[in-house]
Amino acid sequence: MTLIEPAADRHSTALAPDLRSLPERAARAWTERMAVRPRAGSTYAVTTESDSTYLVDIAQHSCSCPDNRIRGEHCKHLRRVAIEITARRVAPPGKERAICDACGTVTFVAADARTPHLCRNCRLETGDVVRDRETGDRLVVVDVTDTPAAEWIIEATGETVADYDTNGGYPVDDLVVLATYLSEAVRATDPREYAFPLSRLRRVEDAELVAP
Ligand SMILES: [Zn+2]
Numbered sequence: 740m741t742l743i744e745p746a747a748d749r750h751s752t753a754l755a756p757d758l759r760s761l762p763e764r765a766a767r768a769w770t771e772r773m774a775v776r777p778r779a780g781s782t783y784a785v786t787t788e789s790d791s792t793y794l795v796d797i798a799q800h801s802c803s804c805p806d807n808r809i810r811g812e813h814c815k816h817l818r819r820v821a822i823e824i825t826a827r828r829v830a831p832p833g834k835e836r837a838i839c840d841a842c843g844t845v846t847f848v849a850a851d852a853r854t855p856h857l858c859r860n861c862r863l864e865t866g867d868v869v870r871d872r873e874t875g876d877r878l879v880v881v882d883v884t885d886t887p888a889a890e891w892i893i894e895a896t897g898e899t900v901a902d903y904d905t906n907g908g909y910p911v912d913d914l915v916v917l918a919t920y921l922s923e924a925v926r927a928t929d930p931r932e933y934a935f936p937l938s939r940l941r942r943v944e945d946a947e948l949v950a951p
């Protein structure tokens with residue numbers, strides 16, 4: 740079986756446009772030094788090179804600068820906030836910057852999201868079909884816990900998930916995922932749940948599900 744790893748940062752790059760082809764305001768949105776900080780709701784504080792701070796509301800398409808307020812222009816501050824969100828350097832409205840508990844990359848989670856915080860590559864949800872990297876078996880995720888593999892005791896054997904025989908190759912601080920075997924899940928009314936280190940399981944994409 741060949742494991743195809745997801746591209747590490749397929750959603751985290753943005754290419755700068757050809758600045759010569761942009762109108763002046765748009766070009767300045769890319770090139771000027773500005774600090775963008777998320778505020779409440781859909782608002783962002785943008786501090787410019789000349790140390791002025793303006794309040795941008797990305798949902799309202801408004802900015803407190805004269806360019807927007809008085810002249811009604813789609814100002815460079817508004818554009819810059821959109822650029823920073825698209826490039827995933829600042830959190831989109833309603834989200835917060837967080838570190839993925841599984842792989843350590845920066846991700847954005849709902850402001851009130853419960854732990855664990857997982858990035859898009861690592862995120863598994865109840866009902867996801869996954870493949871065991873060790874055996875190739877397909878399973879259904881029952882729960883993603885926030886307990887590390889080193890602290891989860893397997894009842895049947897009394898050892899931790901991290902110490903379990905075939906889990907040696909996975910980080911001891913991997914979060915424990917509970918899953919049932921797909922073959923059992925469709926047959927049994929009360930299928931048994933097994934505990935896995937998160938990175939041992941790989942989400943099966945929809946296209947793979949229809950393949951044998
Ligand atoms: Zn502005």
Ligand SMILES: [Zn+2]
Nearest residue numbers: 839842858861
């Ligand atoms: Zn991750």
